Amino acid sequence: MYLVTGCAGFIGFHMCKLLLEKKYKVVGIDNLNSYYSENYKKHRVSKLKNDKNFIFYKYDLNQKKNIQKLFLSYKFYNVIHFAAQPGVMYSYKNPKSYLRNNVDATDLLVDQIKKNRIKHFIFSSSSSVYGDHKRYPINENFKFKPKNYYAKTKITCEKLIKKKLKNTTTSVKIIRPFTVYGPYGRPDMLILKLLSLIKRNKAVKIYDFGNQKRDFTFVDDVVHIIYLLSKKIDSNLNVLNICASRPIKINDVILIVQNILNQKIKINYERKRKGEMKITYGSNKKLIKYINFKKFTNIKDGLKETIKWFQNFKNKSLFIKIR
Template identity: 35%
Template sequence: MKVLVTGCAGFVGWRTCSLLLEQGAEVVGMDVINDYYDVRMKEWRLADLAKYPGFEFVKADIENMGLLNYLFDNHKFDAVINLAARAGVRYSMENPHVYLGSNAEGTLNLLECMRRKGIKKLVLASTSSLYAGQQMPFVETLPVNEPISPYAASKKAAEVMAYTYHYLYDFDVSILRYFTVYGPACRPDMSPLRFLRWIDEGTPITLFGDGTQSRDFTHVDDIARGTIAALKPLGYEIINLGGGNNPISINRMIEVFEGLLGKKAVIEHKPFNKSDMLHTWANIEKAGKLLAWKPEIGFEKGLKTLVDWYQENRNWVLKLKL
């Protein structure tokens, strides 16, 4: 099997590529390596993928239709996993045009290339941010027509465009709504790595709100397994990939880090950000039925894998811009 994975230098993209390659697939990884967060993290992930003989890297932007056409003309892909996206709720409020271009138009470009080359299978990463204001635990049938950030709106646009291509051209589309992914080599703009480093350094943690806001944390290994499982024929399905248990508060995450590091956090509270969700919690029954998937890595064990990775790579991780 030969798979195009966009966003291969991203957090989920890196781990998904790793597991695909370990299973014997050929992977063409594509990434623009933008500077939304410190590129040294992306370079580390790419260096890790380079050890696999079945991996080929192409530096490119999914908004570049000419380059995409060239890529699709020179490879015969069995499926596309689109993990390329501008992430981050708060920054999307500062630069919404970038988000619509990458997350919506970029997805459309891939769909058009797939249509032209007769490639029918797409796995598309989406987000739990679409469920803002809905009753928990979030189930896939909930109406998600009121996104509260440009990021969420751009992801909704990608979902509905993928449906259009399913309807018109019989594409087989698996849309995966990820819930707060964490683990080794996670994004330095997200709280797990930031809080871990700040506690280790003795730097005060900037915490928006009182810390009782909670997330359905999901380990990157579980997310990657679910993403690969979604390559099976499904028609058109939207599927949650999340921890599936009671959501875990930010305060609890801080407590676990304190225990693993043997250090006490210093916390500076700031007002809660209106674009953030107070809580997320996934109903994952559908993933179990359609993908035979459930998360296998518990929260405390998962945080330990992050702490272990951090301590092994501490010298250069301390230099990352957070």
């Protein structure tokens, strides 16, 4: 049985969907916070609830008693921890949310993992822990150079996990995903923002004049990789990048979207924003060697699938409200 935290979020939702397709029992928890549309999150949960093997709890990870009770009620073999306050720019507006939902929440969860001797724990850190470097691709041994508070809180989580779960029987994996995109995406991230604005015939703001590069990684690949990782119990703590290792300029992403839609996109170019990385480009060599996953979806196919989902999605009003 799996416990997936942040199951109403973008990646957590896809993770649960895949596990349910593989016929596992899944308990999902999420506090359905309002960082972006609560109704959009509820919609994702309602899709998961169509499967009788899915059980949902609207719990906040900081509600210690509820979380304790949950671990007593179920025997989890795998815990996959996605719940977090994501986003780089919002970390300047509301740093407390990052401390609470990333550091405090992970700390409490890890105590339960330890206490209940969970066999396998996977924590979703982020590529943002690396910051900008002179050499690319970035491998797992590169130094932390966090450029924003979000990245700092992820580093704190990684450190506390290593410290608290050292010398325990729990097999631990810390994963660092790079710019994940796909259907049911996050409304505060580029692709869904782009599609929503095009739909409303509005201009799209593109920072750093579109010259920044991102190692876009398709969500189906990401959750498939995490699934394979969840099957591999290992006494060593493993840190793994999850990335396609094919960085692409934002301007080139826009060209691909234009071509698929056969429509010119109105763009307002702006300077680079503070805290944002110039390039994200990870090495996936360690990952490929570890689980033998090679077939990363190319960006054109991934975007085609995302756009097809967007065009067929009836409730677009669920994510039009963007902070």
